Amino acid sequence: MMKRIVFGIAVALSFVPALAAQEFDFKALDKIGANASSSTNITLDGDTLRMAAGFLGGVQDKDAANVKSLVANLKAIYVRSYEFEKPGQYNEADLAPLRAYLKQPAWKAIIDVREKQESTQVYLLPSPNNKLAGVAVVSTEPTQVTIVYVNGTLEMSDLQKLSGTMGIPDIRQLDMVKPADGKTDKKAK
């Protein structure tokens, strides 16, 4: 009992300085794509998300309503996706800052699959009342790295919607226009 109290006090006392640490800075991942033949770099903050949702006129009403409902409580979406011409063109160590960040106790790794030279992790950041405060996916293959980070309040059912029940087009169906240099750099901000 005494040890628990001492531990609790130690946690409380160490809490205040630790609070000065910053949020994850996605600029730390810029190095990964240095040799990429193709990259997709999207950062959507809260205002841009709401603006975007307001322009969902081309999608069927029900789907548009679902997407609007999903993004209404989101703070940001970050996507970094890099393709390389051949293996060995990115350094796994460049992902270390993100992996260290997602190793915090608050984040729960619900999927961690490694096979051959591919690995995929899915992390959730639980919050009270059976909600989520964040979802992160880190996927690496020999010639591809993809990171997705959704920050904000989500319902558990939103995960299913994100996985494909919301009328979101398949990525292969989207017309990704590539400039002459072969790089797709879609920056929203």
Place this chain on the structure above:
Amino acid sequence: MSQDSGNFEKQLREALGREDAPAGFAARVLAAAAAEKQVRVMPVAVAKLPKLPKQSWMQRPFALAIAATIAALAIVPAVVLDYQRREEARGMKAKQDLMVALSITKNQLQQARAKVQRSSRNTQ
């Protein structure tokens, strides 16, 4: 204790730091002011603004400077329209980026699920 207090107050300052008004806010205010002016005062030319006595001009240069600027709001509607067109272009781009981001998210979550299923089949 005082250091902890100082740290906490610093965190509070960071948390409550000023946040910029949303995109287009200034334009909306200007447009509303222009609309109000047109309703209240007709399409008043600058020449019709009352000439203030020298004494009051000297006393309120700030107010006159703002009034002169607002008088120029006769051209605001065109500026606002242009701004609205640019905002629409921004919105369409944001929508496209949102759909791409959601598509990639969907793809990644589906692939993760498929890998888990494959992995559990292999271990059976």
Place this chain on the structure above:
Amino acid sequence: MVFSVALRFLRNREVAEELAQDVFLQCYRQLDRLESAEHACSWLRRAICHRAIDELRKQRYRPAIGLEGIPEPASSGAMPDMLLRDRLREMVECLPEKARMVVVLRYQEDLVPTEIAEMLDMPVSTVKSHLHRSLALLRGRLEKKVLRAGIGLPATEVCS
């Protein structure tokens, strides 16, 4: 500044923008009474404070969650809490209206107690009392949640 004060106080972007726009229009209508940029700034700040407090009293909306519903920070003191700022903002939102505005004016606008007292038409001693009690309450809530999480207890508690 105007929008930001309204947003930090009300935590509702749409209402904050609406109020801020109203205040600017009100300022525009009273331009001839403003004598300097400082006067205008002070006028705007005072106007948004009072409008925001009035807005809250109309109860057109309520805070999304009470203090007890705010997720606890990461349980380990050695790890950063990326949502700390959001949690602090949520906790400030749960303060009573006058205390909340005092905290916003102090920590967003960096006003001293005498300036806050003049802005809100209250005695300086009351401003200081609000500041002292609010800080103690916010610190206590944050530390209590960490302590409970650190020894494995759930974070739920009655908001008192």
